[in-house]
Amino acid sequence: MSLIEQDGVTACYLTHAPLVRSYLRRFVPPQDIEDVLQVVFAEVWRCRHRYDPGRSLEAWLQGIARNRAIDYLRARPPATVSLDLVPEPRDHHDPVGHLGVRDQVRRALAVLPAPQREAIELAYYYELSQREIAVCLDVPLGTVKARTARALHRLSALVAA
Structure with a gap:
């Protein structure tokens, strides 16, 4: 040198x-x-x-x-947080109704396959974009979009039931 x-x-x-x-x-x-x-x-x-x-x-x-x-x-290992550790938003207008919906969503999330649940948690609880989720999970962007779409479709069916 x-x-x-x-x-x-x-x-x-x-x-x-x-x-x-x-x-x-x-x-x-x-x-x-x-x-x-x-x-x-x-x-x-x-x-x-x-x-x-x-x-x-x-x-x-x-x-x-x-x-x-x-x-x-x-x-880096992907960051995951249990839903039990995420603080719940306060709704002063309808606390009983809100608690019921929250529990329905929590039960519905628990039923989802892990990859779909993880995509939803990162998007809605951590407010990551789909591109950021793809980098975080080391998967293609299309995979994140498919997981999110399937999860949302399944969640709406589970919560409506």
Whole structure:
């Protein structure tokens, strides 16, 4: 490794780390951004011979950052929370009727297959988009859409019964 190469990667880090850090904030939890950032620039160093100076350095760095963020997300176990731990909203107008519907929904959710229940919980309790659910569960977006649609259809039938 020549001193010129080392200085080039150091300059790249000093110049572009804020851009990459900002990009990673969209995918990686705040407490892990610096770790993923270091992995990104370690790969920049290892793969520096692959960079084409005729193309955008920022785009190349963001491509590497995207791939490392995906690797990070895939390595994490999916976050699940029991419905018993989710606080219930308060309805002061009709507390008895609301409790009955809530219990019906809870029983209906318990009947759903685990993948469908998980998609519904992530969408409605964690307010994740379908794309975010796909990344979280490491499944294709179409699979998330199908699971959600089937679950909602089944829930409406179960709650109406």
